[in-house]
Amino acid sequence: MPVNNSDRAPDVTIVWHRRDLRIDDNPALEAVSQIADGCVVGAFIFDPAILKSDMVGGGMVDFMLGCLQELEQSYAAIGSKLLFLYGEPVERLLHLSQALGANRVFFNQDVEPLAIARDNAVKAALQANGIEVRGFIDIGLHAPDAIATQAHEPYKVYTPFWRNWIDKPKPAPCDRPQKLLGLPNYDKVAAISLPSLKDLEFSHAQAIAKSGEAEALRLLEAFCDSNGILRYKEGRDFPAEPGTSMLSPHLRFGTVGIRRVWAATVTASDRVRSNEEQIGIQTWRQELAWREFYQHVLFYFPQLADTAYRPKMQRFEWDENPTYFEAWCEGRTGYPMVDAAMRQLNQTGWMHNRCRMIVASFLTKDLLINWQQGERYFMQKLIDGDLAANNGGWQWSASSGMDPKPMRIFSPIAQARKYDPEGEYILQWLPELRGLTQAELLSGNIPPHQCKKRNYPTPIVDHNIQQKKFKERYQECT
Numbered sequence: 001m002p003v004n005n006s007d008r009a010p011d012v013t014i015v016w017h018r019r020d021l022r023i024d025d026n027p028a029l030e031a032v033s034q035i036a037d038g039c040v041v042g043a044f045i046f047d048p049a050i051l052k053s054d055m056v057g058g059g060m061v062d063f064m065l066g067c068l069q070e071l072e073q074s075y076a077a078i079g080s081k082l083l084f085l086y087g088e089p090v091e092r093l094l095h096l097s098q099a100l101g102a103n104r105v106f107f108n109q110d111v112e113p114l115a116i117a118r119d120n121a122v123k124a125a126l127q128a129n130g131i132e133v134r135g136f137i138d139i140g141l142h143a144p145d146a147i148a149t150q151a152h153e154p155y156k157v158y159t160p161f162w163r164n165w166i167d168k169p170k171p172a173p174c175d176r177p178q179k180l181l182g183l184p185n186y187d188k189v190a191a192i193s194l195p196s197l198k199d200l201e202f203s204h205a206q207a208i209a210k211s212g213e214a215e216a217l218r219l220l221e222a223f224c225d226s227n228g229i230l231r232y233k234e235g236r237d238f239p240a241e242p243g244t245s246m247l248s249p250h251l252r253f254g255t256v257g258i259r260r261v262w263a264a265t266v267t268a269s270d271r272v273r274s275n276e277e278q279i280g281i282q283t284w285r286q287e288l289a290w291r292e293f294y295q296h297v298l299f300y301f302p303q304l305a306d307t308a309y310r311p312k313m314q315r316f317e318w319d320e321n322p323t324y325f326e327a328w329c330e331g332r333t334g335y336p337m338v339d340a341a342m343r344q345l346n347q348t349g350w351m352h353n354r355c356r357m358i359v360a361s362f363l364t365k366d367l368l369i370n371w372q373q374g375e376r377y378f379m380q381k382l383i384d385g386d387l388a389a390n391n392g393g394w395q396w397s398a399s400s401g402m403d404p405k406p407m408r409i410f411s412p413i414a415q416a417r418k419y420d421p422e423g424e425y426i427l428q429w430l431p432e433l434r435g436l437t438q439a440e441l442l443s444g445n446i447p448p449h450q451c452k453k454r455n456y457p458t459p460i461v462d463h464n465i466q467q468k469k470f471k472e473r474y475q476e477c478t
Contacts, residue, residue: 010183011038012100016045016093016107016122017082018115020138021067022213023074023177025257027136028106030174038103040180042075042082043096044068045089047118051200055387057380058204059349062197066211067253069194074213080182083191089118090125097131099188105131108138108254111295112387113302140292141170141258144299154300156402161296162289173259206349208383209249216250217260223247224264230277232284239341239352240424245284248384249350251291261288294392297402304391308371308400315477316400318370327460328363329377331429334451334459336441337416338362340429347429349383354419360397361410366466368473371398399474407474409467413444432456 013032020026021044032040050056068084075082085092097105105126110116123133137143147164148154155161197203209215223229223245235243250256265281272278298304308314327333331342341355351359356378363374375394379385395401399408420426423441427434432454433441440446444463451458 009101011035012102012104012183013038013040014093014097014100014102014105015040015042016105017042017071018044018107019110019252020108020254020257021064021071022216022255022257023071023078024213024217025173025176025260026108027138027174028108028134029177031134031136032104032106033175033177033180038181039183040080041100041102041183041186042071042080043093044071044082044084045092046084046086046195046200047089048087051202054376055379055385057349057382057385058197058202059206059208059381059383060379060385061200061202062204062206062208063211063249063349063383064253065194065197066208067213067255070212070214070255072194075180078177078180080180081186083186083189084194085190086192086195090121093122094125094129096189097126097129099190100183100186102131104134106134106136109135109143111139111144111299113298113305116302138254138258140295141165141262141288142168142292144292144296147296155293155296157404158290158293158402161293162286165289165292166285170262171259173257173263204349206347206381206383208349209246211249211253211255213255216247216256219245219247219250220256220261220264224268229265229268229284230272230280232280233276234280236283237354237419238425239344239355240420240422240428244352246350252384252386258288290392291389294388298388298391304395304401305387308398309395309402310400310406312474312477313398313400317473317477319368321367321369324367324460325363325369325373327457328359328367328369328374332457333362333367333461334446334457335362335412335444335463336423336426336430336433336446337412337420340426343429345378345381349381351382352425354415356393357397358410358412358415360394361408362412364398365409365470366412366461366463368466368470371395371400407471409470411463413442413463416444417442430456 013035015028015032023029072082085096093105119135126133142165147161228245232243235241247256265285268281301309328342331339331346333339338359341351341359345351360374363369364371371394375390378390392401396403399406416426423438426441433456436446436450440450448458
């Protein structure tokens, strides 16, 4: 007797989105699109445990909501639907799978310790109910455990990691799905509409950059098809210049696939006319490798999320000084380069990477305040706040991480003179200092009467004195 296919329950796959808010170059979507005659439903879960964390801020959530709005439209355009849910992921995914009669759940993997624990719990619960679960490599070009030393151990130093990483073949971008088969109805699903920032109990006062997949691909094309990537080596260190790709928030939320990014660097190589231009591309690729190095070490050393890597720095005597910390947060330290960078962060949710190193060094080496306070503030303000990269950068700056030459102290005065020699960046974010001479602006010691006239603070600490204190404490905790 022939089977009546119309009475058969549809084959259903849920694609659980987290840090992959796009349909292009998406391994989980590519895998599910190859399943013949199967229905596909996207899902995103607003996890209250994450939203109520002190490592999440309103600007980041607002950027994410913009990405999700576009992703919802992208699903509708290719014939399916993106569902939004609120609650504990294991419970919500199990309920959703049962309501839809799902056969499988696909997702792209993460490297953060809590995310790994969450995903393992989801996998165990779904598999116990007969649902297939598959995770895919997406956050980096290589899985964090795919690169190892000759002794099959994780890398602890970037340079040998880079040499191994760059020699490995890079995967090609995944195909963009043109059409997906959605379900006829979703009556049994307790989904919600895309919430607003206010619904999620967030607010912010930042001018957030445009979000979404289309903007990410536009930025990638603009950077790699112009001279941006070719001149990256010399342009990346000057915050007054548009010398970076501005893709970091999009890499954080996965609105652009990392394989698509790599492919763009390959295409850019075809236009190279000099060794300097090739170095520009190679330097940007090294930054991509830094991103994966921090993922690699967080994967193997999850304790980094909570403590210093170097045991001696776990014993370091940090100061508790709320007044200094508040001045640093508000950009009122009396050091123009530091203050300009913090104002940029507070107003836009982004900060130039050179400036991230300057302000992190100042907080830890000048104010002698625990790097974890700065790490937390960055995560609350940055729209590209990523645990692995943020933690890695802060531990590098605080001399507590995996840097083989940990004792680095940045002079905010020397950094300003070298990387903002005309004071353009400083004046962009500290307009009250307009009218000062270039010498006054970059002196590190603006005359007190000029500070009073402009309601700008005199330096709250002496850099030379503070760096000596740091070095003394550093030696004491050896």
